[in-house]
Amino acid sequence: MVIGLPNVHVLDKMCKVCNASKQPRNSFYSYLPIGSLELLHAIHYDVCGPFKVARLGGNKYFVSFVDEHSRMMWLYLIKAKSEVFEVFERFK
Numbered sequence: 001m002v003i004g005l006p007n008v009h010v011l012d013k014m015c016k017v018c019n020a021s022k023q024p025r026n027s028f029y030s031y032l033p034i035g036s037l038e039l040l041h042a043i044h045y046d047v048c049g050p051f052k053v054a055r056l057g058g059n060k061y062f063v064s065f066v067d068e069h070s071r072m073m074w075l076y077l078i079k080a081k082s083e084v085f086e087v088f089e090r091f092k
Helices: 016-021 081-091
Strands: 043-048 061-067 073-078
Touching: 043 081, 061 081, 073 081
Parallel strands: none
Antiparallel strands: 043 061, 061 073
């Protein structure tokens, strides 16, 4: 027995919400099926910015393209959001 530890009081009633929130959740699938069967068939993109401080060449944004099949990613620095379509055409 350890001396000096405080007594622990066990509650008679437990809150259902508290009990449910302490239950472990099911994990996410580690394998996700690939929707695209060909390279460059489905491309996902995201535009990020503006940054407070301009980067190299005055760029304040970047746009990323991800190939769904290979998961390869391309990143382009841009100065304005209006350049996204032009960059996409160059990427394509």
